[in-house]
């Protein structure tokens with residue numbers, strides 16, 4: 001397996017790979033000052049076609065991860081799931097997504113491409129997480145929730161049942177979201193309130 005991006009997020013992906021006995025061959029990163037990460041070699045450019053390699057994009061920023069995924073267009077990489085994650089039957093997890101330790105994904109959930117389900121996050125039954133979303137550590141997505149493309153739900157935030165969150169939204173750490181949220185909104189507090197909007201050109 002190859003990781004794309006030698007970030008802190010990549011360190012966690014190395015740990016996930018280790019937990020399931022997967023081998024990291026090397027890491028790709030264009031920063032020439034970096035030579036290794038947790039003992040794994042970093043190369044600064046890829047030779048040849050990488051579209052058929054088992055590659056996971058190890059970039060935490062949702063917009064950047066999407067840009068790289070659009071360039072690579074690699075359809076074969078599977079989801080990377082920590083051995084201590086609890087993933088229920090009847091759950092769909094699309095390519096390139098990562099599921100971290102102690103997270104719980106309950107039945108009839110769908111998770112799109114290149115999502116991050118971070119440490120100890122909970123995704124309850126029948127919820128839908130769209131491509132490039134990030135559910136941060138300890139966040140709780142209750143039942144029948146929809147999370148739009150590229151949205152980040154901050155650490156420890158809670159989304160109550162049936163709420164629909166738009167695309168490229170940011171939910172602040174610790175927020176409790178009680179109502180539907182439009183595209184690009186930034187939401188903080190309890191109850192969650194919109195304080196501004198992300199720039200739609202950045203998606």
Ligand SMILES: CC(=O)SCCNC(=O)CCNC(=O)[C@H](O)C(C)(C)COP(=O)(O)OP(=O)(O)OC[C@H]1O[C@@H](n2cnc3c(N)ncnc32)[C@H](O)[C@@H]1OP(=O)(O)O
Pocket residue numbers: 118136137153154155170171172173174175186187188189195
């Ligand atoms: C493994 C990992 O590390 S995964 C990473 C997980 N990351 C997170 O959970 C981070 C989530 N991000 C946040 O909570 C951020 O504070 C954001 C995105 C909501 C806001 O960030 P910014 O756009 O920089 O806003 P800024 O810091 O200027 O704050 C704007 C206002 O909102 C308030 N505010 C910001 N974040 C929060 C929050 N989480 N809860 C309550 N109020 C908040 C600020 O106090 C400020 O209020 P004021 O105008 O009265 O002074």
